[in-house]
Amino acid sequence: MSAVRPAHRVTTRHAQAIYPFTTGGGLGGRGAFIGRDASGGAFCFDPWVLYDDGLLDDPNAIVIGKLGQGKSALVKTLLWRMLLFGRRAFVLDVKSEYGPLCASVGVRPIALAPGGGVRLNPLSARPEEHAQIELLRAIATTAIGQRLDQTEAAALREALRLVRSREAEPTLPQIAAVLFDPPGEMASRLQTDPGRLAGDTRRAALALQDLCEGPLKGIFDGPTSPGIDLDARLVVIDLHAVRDSPAVGILMACATAWMSAQLAHTADPSSDARGRLINVADESWKIIQHGGLGEWFQSNFKLARQFGVMNLVVLHKLGDLQAAGDAGSRAARIAEGLIADASTRVIYHQDESQIPLTRELLGLSATEARMLTRLAPGQALWRVGSRSFVVQHYRSRIERRLTDTDGGMRIDAR
Ligand SMILES: Nc1ncnc2c1ncn2[C@@H]1O[C@H](COP(=O)(O)OP(=O)(O)O)[C@@H](O)[C@H]1O
Numbered sequence: 001m002s003a004v005r006p007a008h009r010v011t012t013r014h015a016q017a018i019y020p021f022t023t024g025g026g027l028g029g030r031g032a033f034i035g036r037d038a039s040g041g042a043f044c045f046d047p048w049v050l051y052d053d054g055l056l057d058d059p060n061a062i063v064i065g066k067l068g069q070g071k072s073a074l075v076k077t078l079l080w081r082m083l084l085f086g087r088r089a090f091v092l093d094v095k096s097e098y099g100p101l102c103a104s105v106g107v108r109p110i111a112l113a114p115g116g117g118v119r120l121n122p123l124s125a126r127p128e129e130h131a132q133i134e135l136l137r138a139i140a141t142t143a144i145g146q147r148l149d150q151t152e153a154a155a156l157r158e159a160l161r162l163v164r165s166r167e168a169e170p171t172l173p174q175i176a177a178v179l180f181d182p183p184g185e186m187a188s189r190l191q192t193d194p195g196r197l198a199g200d201t202r203r204a205a206l207a208l209q210d211l212c213e214g215p216l217k218g219i220f221d222g223p224t225s226p227g228i229d230l231d232a233r234l235v236v237i238d239l240h241a242v243r244d245s246p247a248v249g250i251l252m253a254c255a256t257a258w259m260s261a262q263l264a265h266t267a268d269p270s271s272d273a274r275g276r277l278i279n280v281a282d283e284s285w286k287i288i289q290h291g292g293l294g295e296w297f298q299s300n301f302k303l304a305r306q307f308g309v310m311n312l313v314v315l316h317k318l319g320d321l322q323a324a325g326d327a328g329s330r331a332a333r334i335a336e337g338l339i340a341d342a343s344t345r346v347i348y349h350q351d352e353s354q355i356p357l358t359r360e361l362l363g364l365s366a367t368e369a370r371m372l373t374r375l376a377p378g379q380a381l382w383r384v385g386s387r388s389f390v391v392q393h394y395r396s397r398i399e400r401r402l403t404d405t406d407g408g409m410r411i412d413a414r
């Protein structure tokens with residue numbers, strides 16, 4: 001015998017308290033189309049619109065989930081759709097998987113690899129002298145692996161000035177050459193003599209020389225290769241080949257300089273707000289663990305509101321955060337900070353064992369947490385500010401080609 005309940009009429013505003021996922025009412029139709037929410041309605045998302053409406057505290061987003069659930073696919077389609085609206089994007093690609101997206105947008109990924117033929121001159125990221133001094137010091141610090149002393153810092157400044165007076169575009173080998181053999185005029189500016197100066201700055205000279213002639217030879221040792229456009233609307237830096245090397249740290253210094261130039265431009269009130277920047281780190285666990293890079297992301301997350309940048313970070317699972325060791329706990333603190341500064345959290349399928357930690361760090365309800373083990377590939381729980389949605393991500397035929405990571409160019413039947 002089955003009892004039939006009488007119908008109950010209620011507004012969606014009230015019903016969402018009882019059925020939080022089925023009658024949430026969506027976020028409105030503005031922004032990029034993501035897919036369908038549980039009620040079958042179109043789910044659209046634009047962090048800037050929602051921020052302006054007061055629904056989000058910041059434009060940052062974090063995407064978490066087991067491997068192979070469609071996290072990267074979401075990011076790629078989001079970029080593809082947002083680029084159509086004139087947004088711009090900067091991507092750190094650890095798995096070398098953004099090539100198809102780049103091809104569709106008509107740009108080339110910048111694949112850094114020793115002997116790979118792509119050269120980036122870190123000093124050309126900013127043309128101004130003061131910015132180049134900062135960059136050069138950051139690069140030398142990373143190359144040495146320790147803080148610079150006063151003499152080294154001053155010598156780098158003078159060496160850069162000297163090279164700038166001679167060359168249109170200073171490069172690292174030119175700086176190293178000046179440090180090895182400083183001219184008398186430079187030494188006297190530093191109140192010392194050339195022999196002594198060369199001795200005092202030998203550590204920095206050797207470190208720069210090794211950067212140019214050691215295992216990373218060919219990446220940072222000359223003018224930027226022709227055809228590389230750092231002002232393109234999509235800039236993808238492919239770190240796959242160098243992901244475990246000090247190159248990542250150097251690159252970070254360049255990326256920071258490049259980014260601050262871009263941010264200064266986008267923050268300019270007269271600039272076009274449509275050109276707002278999306279800063280992506282896919283598989284960012286690797287990136288966060290890198291000395292300096294995690295901090296870079298941390299400061300970007302903090303600056304997001306000021307500059308209107310959307311930082312989008314993809315993490316595999318939060319259990320990684322409990323990794324042992326100094327580097328592990330440092331990275332864990334950074335990742336926890338990123339989560340705290342991201343008002344949008346997109347959570348894909350998680351194994352049972354990950355649920356308690358995920359729930360605690362992301363502040364999920366018991367119902368939300370339970371749901372995570374039942375999500376199918378392409379489905380995610382979206383926590384947008386204080387609201388929740390279960391969204392089935394939609395990919396068009398073209399987008400499938402941009403996002404398939406397990407089947408080459410296979411196109412699934414719908
Ligand atoms: N929206 C989706 N619906 C169904 N399957 C998807 C969807 N997005 C991606 N996939 C499939 O999942 C595979 C892995 O996707 P990927 O984005 O690389 O996962 P992740 O980044 O989470 O490891 C893709 O090759 C694709 O076939």
Ligand SMILES: [Mg+2]
Pocket residue numbers: 071072073282283
């Ligand atoms: Mg991925």
